[in-house]
Amino acid sequence: MRWGELAALRPRDIDIERRRIQITRSASKRNNTFDLVTPKTWELRSVAVPTSVMTLLVPVVEAARSPSALLWSRPGDGSPLRPPTTTNWFVKAVYRLAQPEKGEDGEYVRDEDDKLVSTTDFPVISAHQLRHTAASLMIRSGAHIKTVQRQLGHKSAAMTLDNYGHLYDDDLDEVASRMDAAITGQTENPSTNPVEIQFDDPRQLDQENEKCP
Structure with a gap:
């Protein structure tokens, strides 16, 4: 999540049971204030949250004064949290x-x-x-x-x-191992082997090869 998305969260955006956070708005700086705006289309999303993280969020959500209030805010004026600085x-x-x-x-x-x-x-x-x-x-x-x-x-x-x-890049060895396991598995289990298609006319095979992307 981006800081602006984090700062704009409300309790209603947290689905504890499904372990999801709905990103529907963001805190955007304008001059010396922060406005709550709608993110770009591709930024609207549902974020999966590990159980260990959601466990930490539960008491914060339960302590919120309202489902539509900011999940966390500045102590002074209740506005969205500012991005961290060196003195933050x-x-x-x-x-x-x-x-x-x-x-x-x-x-x-x-x-x-x-x-x-x-x-x-x-x-x-x-x-x-x-x-x-x-x-x-x-x-x-x-x-x-x-x-x-x-x-x-x-x-x-x-x-x-x-x-x-x-x-x-570090996954290449694992990918090769998985491919090898898949090939070995097909060899040991004939039911999963590819089906060989027979062509009466060799030209049909050439035509099929030309269709391959």
Whole structure:
């Protein structure tokens, strides 16, 4: 989910039993305010939620004052949550858990990719990177590229492949193993073998081959 989609959620958008979140609107910044707008057509979607995550959402949903109220909002004015900044509660929570390394000068140490270095098992991660993490977990779990596209709200599968196609490269060995298992299974079970079509005229075979995409 995008931050704007997250900030616009209401209890009514959460289906606890089916473990789904309906994305029907988004919080969009305009000048110094945030307006609730309708997302683009391809961004309207139903997002599947792991049970472990939904368990954390249940008390938040149940504590909401109204099904149509914001699921979470700014304490001061009740408006949608703003995207995290370096002084935001989200960043402070990440730093508390990751405890980024500091140099002798008291400044945070950065690696060759200009990223902060965690001194614990918890990564120094941004809110937007959590979206990438979700995509990676879906791919690692074997989700089809079209499924990942729909979950992320991308306009096309090509966009999803451009961003995450490299994560599928590691699946090549597994794909080969599955193909081998399928071939072996067909050999051992004749009932699943392809049906051989007989042609009286060899020219018929040529015509059929020309139809293949």
